[in-house]
Amino acid sequence: DAKTTQPPSMDCAEGRAANLPCNHSTISGNEYVYWYRQIHSQGPQYIIHGLKNNETNEMASLIITEDRKSSTLILPHATLRDTAVYYCIVRPYNYGQNFVFGPGTRLSVLP
Amino acid sequence: DAGVTQSPTHLIKTRGQQVTLRCSPKSGHDTVSWYQQALGQGPQFIFQYYEEEERQRGNFPDRFSGHQFPNYSSELNVNALLLGDSALYLCASSEGDHNSPLHFGNGTRLTVT
Numbered sequence: 001d002a003k004t005t006q007p008p009s010m011d012c013a014e015g016r017a018a019n020l021p022c023n024h025s026t027i028s029g030n031e032y033v034y035w036y037r038q039i040h041s042q043g044p045q046y047i048i049h050g051l052k053n054n055e056t057n058e059m060a061s062l063i064i065t066e067d068r069k070s071s072t073l074i075l076p077h078a079t080l081r082d083t084a085v086y087y088c089i090v091r092p093y094n095y096g097q098n099f100v101f102g103p104g105t106r107l108s109v110l111p
Numbered sequence: 112d113a114g115v116t117q118s119p120t121h122l123i124k125t126r127g128q129q130v131t132l133r134c135s136p137k138s139g140h141d142t143v144s145w146y147q148q149a150l151g152q153g154p155q156f157i158f159q160y161y162e163e164e165e166r167q168r169g170n171f172p173d174r175f176s177g178h179q180f181p182n183y184s185s186e187l188n189v190n191a192l193l194l195g196d197s198a199l200y201l202c203a204s205s206e207g208d209h210n211s212p213l214h215f216g217n218g219t220r221l222t223v224t
Binding site: 044098103 | 144159
């Protein structure tokens with residue numbers, strides 16, 4: 001079973017920041033938080049991952065709380081092309097451990 | 112640099128038949144994982160191959176088998192197809208380090224009639 005909890009759906013206005021929450025209250029010290037998104041009819045796309053420090057790349061920012069029990073993915077200026085299902089996954093730092101996907105959050109960016 | 116490529120993109124089979132799906136990993140990646148995604152659900156892990164051996168397996172029956180070749184490409188075989196095997200089959204590759212993210216292909220859409 002997935003070790004994360006996400007809201008099933010969210011809306012965001014185009015041009016505004018999209019903040020997608022994820023709860024992972026049972027996360028262990030060696031588990032990373034990964035975010036993927038899946039646009040209709042495509043494979044999941046890697047966005048970002050982190051252990052305990054906040055991370056930023058060209059796509060998004062990942063904010064992890066100090067106790068690591070929750071995180072937020074931030075898309076700073078959402079566009080219509082960001083409409084997708086977003087998956088938050090925790091994965092142990094063990095060689096070969098697979099990714100367990102939950103149902104994710106369906107983000108709709110509205111014009 | 113090509114990403115993960117899968118073939119075919121779509122496939123229609125009849126119940127009871129066998130199917131083989133193919134995957135070429137992203138350049139530099141040595142590990143291949145396969146996932147099944149039913150409509151409206153998240154991907155479910157089938158198995159992972161590394162150094163031509165199955166390293167980890169999810170909760171799928173023995174009808175699902177795979178292979179990895181010396182060039183790291185991989186095949187997924189499904190025997191005795193059932194209607195419930197209709198799904199998007201995703202291949203993902205990764206580098207052989209501990210926190211390397213998976214990179215997914217766009218999948219093969221299998222329809223069993």
